[in-house]
Amino acid sequence: MKINFWGCRGSIPVPDSRMIKYGGNTPCVEITAGNRTLILDSGTGIRKLGEKLVERGVLDFDLFITHTHWDHIHGFPFFTPIYLKEAKINILGRADSIKHLKTMLSNQMSYEYFPVAFASLRSKINFINTPEAHLKHGRYNLKMLRANHPIPTTAVRVEEGGKSLVFITDNELRQTIPFTLRDEFVEFCAGADCLIHDAQFTETEYSARRGWGHSTFEDSVKLALDAGVKTLAFFHHDPNRKDTELDEIVETYRKKAHEKKWPLNICAAQEKESITL
Numbered sequence: 001m002k003i004n005f006w007g008c009r010g011s012i013p014v015p016d017s018r019m020i021k022y023g024g025n026t027p028c029v030e031i032t033a034g035n036r037t038l039i040l041d042s043g044t045g046i047r048k049l050g051e052k053l054v055e056r057g058v059l060d061f062d063l064f065i066t067h068t069h070w071d072h073i074h075g076f077p078f079f080t081p082i083y084l085k086e087a088k089i090n091i092l093g094r095a096d097s098i099k100h101l102k103t104m105l106s107n108q109m110s111y112e113y114f115p116v117a118f119a120s121l122r123s124k125i126n127f128i129n130t131p132e133a134h135l136k137h138g139r140y141n142l143k144m145l146r147a148n149h150p151i152p153t154t155a156v157r158v159e160e161g162g163k164s165l166v167f168i169t170d171n172e173l174r175q176t177i178p179f180t181l182r183d184e185f186v187e188f189c190a191g192a193d194c195l196i197h198d199a200q201f202t203e204t205e206y207s208a209r210r211g212w213g214h215s216t217f218e219d220s221v222k223l224a225l226d227a228g229v230k231t232l233a234f235f236h237h238d239p240n241r242k243d244t245e246l247d248e249i250v251e252t253y254r255k256k257a258h259e260k261k262w263p264l265n266i267c268a269a270q271e272k273e274s275i276t277l
Contacts, residue, residue, distance in 0.1 A: 007045020023271025
């Protein structure tokens with residue numbers, strides 16, 4: 001299983017020279033599992049991914065939308081494959097994300113906002129509702145869990161060939177009245193080869209942002225340790241978080257992991273970088 005990061009920034013895209021290393025594009029992660037391509041979210045990072053998929057001739061793939069906040073869907077109208085008649089795209093997601101997923105994607109392409117209507121797309125798009133907690137799809141298994149965010153948001157566990165990746169973006173582990181308890185997240189992540197988890201805030205920042213639906217670096221590390229995860233990648237970087245600050249945070253936790261002999265590799269998700277499991 002190979003994981004490629006195309007967008008790791010949260011909330012809004014950031015075209016800032018101080019944020020080049022980790023990137024300014026909003027969430028989009030490409031997974032290759034069993035020769036099948038699965039894309040997680042369609043933030044602005046999906047634009048460059050679309051160009052690469054066309055170059056590679058990959059025009060039959062799956063796209064999972066975790067939820068429909070703008071930073072997770074606003075790259076969709078700029079995704080080249082949706083305009084190609086040769087493309088076959090399965091779009092997966094929960095129908096309870098405020099409205100039906102197709103309606104949400106169509107609305108943002110209405111003439112008030114975009115020059116091309118969803119109805120004019122030439123690709124073959126198949127919407128698959130995923131109301132269950134488990135889905136066998138193609139060569140891989142998907143397990144799903146409700147995350148703690150202001151609107152229905154789905155955490156995803158991808159399993160294929162004995163490897164496992166857990167993707168939990170936009171999740172508040174310390175939410176006052178959680179939809180999903182922390183112990184359930186620990187069980188969901190148990191033994192994963194890689195956990196990509198929301199880490200938008202520091203502890204100081206979080207005190208003024210409780211209830212926004214995001215976690216801290218410390219929260220993510222504790223979850224990874226309790227779940228016996230091998231690699232943790234901080235994700236959904238705050239739009240004001242500079243490269244130097246992320247470097248310092250990662251280094252601090254790596255030193256702590258070394259001192260305490262934690263069996264955990266820690267990094268921050270980085271645009272244009274990849275992880276192979």
